[in-house]
Amino acid sequence: GESVGLHLPTLSVQEGDNSIINCAYSNSASDYFIWYKQESGKGPQFIIDIRSNMDKRQGQRVTVLLNKTVKHLSLQIAATQPGDSAVYFCALGKDDKIIFGKGTRLHILP
Amino acid sequence: DAGVTQSPTHLIKTRGQQVTLRCSPKSGHDTVSWYQQALGQGPQFIFQYYEEEERQRGNFPDRFSGHQFPNYSSELNVNALLLGDSALYLCASSWAGTRNLGYFGPGTRLTVT
Numbered sequence: 001g002e003s004v005g006l007h008l009p010t011l012s013v014q015e016g017d018n019s020i021i022n023c024a025y026s027n028s029a030s031d032y033f034i035w036y037k038q039e040s041g042k043g044p045q046f047i048i049d050i051r052s053n054m055d056k057r058q059g060q061r062v063t064v065l066l067n068k069t070v071k072h073l074s075l076q077i078a079a080t081q082p083g084d085s086a087v088y089f090c091a092l093g094k095d096d097k098i099i100f101g102k103g104t105r106l107h108i109l110p
Numbered sequence: 111d112a113g114v115t116q117s118p119t120h121l122i123k124t125r126g127q128q129v130t131l132r133c134s135p136k137s138g139h140d141t142v143s144w145y146q147q148a149l150g151q152g153p154q155f156i157f158q159y160y161e162e163e164e165r166q167r168g169n170f171p172d173r174f175s176g177h178q179f180p181n182y183s184s185e186l187n188v189n190a191l192l193l194g195d196s197a198l199y200l201c202a203s204s205w206a207g208t209r210n211l212g213y214f215g216p217g218t219r220l221t222v223t
Contacts, residue, residue, distance in 0.1 A: 031209060032209055034211060034212065036214075041216070042216055043214035044212065044214045046212060096158065097158060097166060097210070098145075098212045099155065100145075100152030
């Protein structure tokens with residue numbers, strides 16, 4: 001079946017630097033991939049998604065890259081800010097349900 | 111525009127008891143999905159409701175059941191609670207006409223003692 005996993009459970013980044021969070025997924029016919037941000041005490045918040053027929057998509061300060069050859073997904077956050085501190089999940093969408101990975105906690109260093 | 115709302119915020123129950131959690135979807139959404147998030151883990155799909163019927167289900171026992179009402183709100187029921195049912199229960203809503211991007215509520219924190 002489908003599964004997703006993140007490469008690192010935690011990531012520490014200097015404020016102002018760019019953050020890159022990586023994710024791998026197993027063989028799937030997923031329609032799309034999604035990144036979520038979850039702050040303490042809150043539900044996951046949608047950041048950006050990408051269809052499986054695309055390899056790059058940009059949003060406000062975020063870029064998602066999809067490499068289907070190696071089954072790898074990444075989220076890049078530009079000019080990381082203190083408010084970016086959270087747990088980030090990659091997920092895949094299949095048959096209208098969402099399958100989550102374990103999450104990477106992003107720490108912002110002053 | 112209110113987003114997804116869930117009640118209660120926190121709940122403490124004893125093993126063997128039953129619990130009902132509630133969810134109101136985002137305005138304009140007609141599909142509700144429920145997820146269980148154990149501490150330190152990603153959310154796990156429980157089931158999805160559309161047009162008042164369970165449309166698909168994840169790998170959860172029959173102790174977990176649900177309901178959707180004509181106004182699209184939904185309930186999650188868990189019977190015969192186990193300690194392992196302690197988790198954050200998340201509700202996400204979507205509109206059947208578009209792909210599910212999972213607009214999540216804040217969750218209900220269930221503690222089973």
